[in-house]
Amino acid sequence: MFELKNKKIVFFGAVGYLATPIVWKMAELGADLMLVDINVERASKVAKELSLKYPEQCFDFSYLNTEDYSSITACFEKIKKTFGKIDIMVSGISAANNLLVEEFTPELMNKTFAAHLTGSFLLARSSAELMPDGGSIVIFSSMYGQVAPDPSAYHAPMKPNPIDYGMAKAGLNQMIRYLAVYWGPKNIRVNGVSPGPFPNPANYPDDNDFIERLDKKVPIGRVGKQHEMAGAVIYLASDESSFTNGHIINVDGGWTAW
């Protein structure tokens, strides 16, 4: 049903835990992809692997650190040179300090907003400039942009999911709605996905208790599996969602429903 043949996709945060299977699925559906990440080594490796598997399609990579706005300019120069235009932009970047409320300084709070919120805004605006025929923008938000972390899930010495993360994600939710309205007349659709708990096993190798506490908070009784974000992102990226604009899809097993 979904078709991404010849679509020029720029994926920011392309080699993260949730992004990686989505990137592979997009390639399988025929897309050309620019993999953008602060982890440029991994982005280069995945671009090479994709080129080997799908030699007819174009795969490239670029460095980006949203904390350094000059890298955004350089990255878009490369995108323009390689693709000329963008059909679909996805951003799965993330930034936060792992701090308690009492530990934040104004500087540390602003650092998160500069990288996560202002950075995402700049990525969206520069992408829209390369969408003269319209396009689709999909931003990763989070359940923690809608609800606060339940402290009972986070046992010391683990800290609860930090406040700056949720504040930035809540800001992104409003950015999605604002830009959906602002760019609607240009047929640039702006939507979001709001993942629930998708703990990366690499980050919690021995913490089965934590995963069990998360499982209990999900109506379907388990955390998300790595591949389970792809459907919502690809739906919003593709023309199948041509009348969906300003919407944020919860992919959280029902975490935010009760």
Ligand SMILES: NC(=O)c1ccc[n+]([C@@H]2O[C@H](COP(=O)([O-])OP(=O)(O)OC[C@H]3O[C@@H](n4cnc5c(N)ncnc54)[C@H](O)[C@@H]3O)[C@@H](O)[C@H]2O)c1
């Ligand atoms: N995994 C979850 O449980 C979960 C839950 C809710 C929301 N999310 C959101 O989903 C998205 C993907 O999450 P994930 O778990 O795959 O995270 P991840 O850390 O595995 O992936 C994030 C990617 O973005 C890159 N990145 C980080 N900071 C960057 C920067 N400043 N500039 C450029 N690239 C940068 C990283 O190198 C990485 O490849 C994020 O936006 C995250 O906030 C994840």
